Amino acid sequence: MKIFLDTADVPTIKKHFASGLIDGVTTNPTLIMKSGRDPEDVYQELVDLGIPDISMEVVGDTVTMAAEGARLVKKFGKDKTTIKVPCTPDGLWVCKQLSKDLIKVNVTLIFSQAQAILAAKAGAKYVSPFVGRVDDNSFGGLCLVKDIAKVFREHMVRTEVLAASLRGVRDVGRAFEYGGDIVTMPPGVFEKMYKHILTDQGLELFDKDWKEVQSHTQ
Numbered sequence: 001m002k003i004f005l006d007t008a009d010v011p012t013i014k015k016h017f018a019s020g021l022i023d024g025v026t027t028n029p030t031l032i033m034k035s036g037r038d039p040e041d042v043y044q045e046l047v048d049l050g051i052p053d054i055s056m057e058v059v060g061d062t063v064t065m066a067a068e069g070a071r072l073v074k075k076f077g078k079d080k081t082t083i084k085v086p087c088t089p090d091g092l093w094v095c096k097q098l099s100k101d102l103i104k105v106n107v108t109l110i111f112s113q114a115q116a117i118l119a120a121k122a123g124a125k126y127v128s129p130f131v132g133r134v135d136d137n138s139f140g141g142l143c144l145v146k147d148i149a150k151v152f153r154e155h156m157v158r159t160e161v162l163a164a165s166l167r168g169v170r171d172v173g174r175a176f177e178y179g180g181d182i183v184t185m186p187p188g189v190f191e192k193m194y195k196h197i198l199t200d201q202g203l204e205l206f207d208k209d210w211k212e213v214q215s216h217t218q
Helices: 010-017 029-034 039-049 062-076 089-100 113-121 131-136 141-154 169-177 187-193 197-217
Strands: 002-006 024-026 054-057 081-086 104-110 126-129 160-163 182-185
Touching (some): 002 010, 002 187, 010 039, 010 187, 029 039, 039 054, 039 062, 054 062, 062 081, 062 089, 081 089, 089 104, 089 113, 104 113, 113 126, 113 141, 126 141, 131 141, 131 169, 141 160, 141 169, 169 182, 169 187, 182 187
Parallel strands (some): 002 024, 002 182, 024 054, 054 081, 081 104, 104 126, 126 160, 160 182
């Protein structure tokens, strides 16, 4: 099981990566640019932090995406760079070309089992079914994760299922239960994974008991 953060906020990533529980980051260059930053400056900071897997999105036609993906890999390193492409005919063509050079590709915007199969055939390292967006359209996002994981398992496909667009802690647990290999989530969801009301109550009881023990030994 791997946990990725879906953000490009470097201070937040740094804080949570220090926990030893984060395995990678998925980024959105559009959101980075809206924040006033250059995406490649952010990528470099994440590389310098030691983030082991960084999904970097490319856009454009086939030639542009393929060239940009190869350039990013050359600049930031094949071991840490994953190129993110959409599940379109152009995106899958780029995935096929990059995967021939052993470049990791994350095919995103997956909304059906059929799309995931095409992405796996194109050599994707990861497929990213969008759980929340599927739910928004009145069919089960987590069931999609389950269906993809099942067909990959039955056909011994090496492509990993990266459940994306998760909106709550319950989705995280279910995504893994249904066979997902990786989940990516906003930092707020990751932070909530630590919390449970019974844990809080237990800590209060431990503190109370400890104070009573201390009062008796003084």
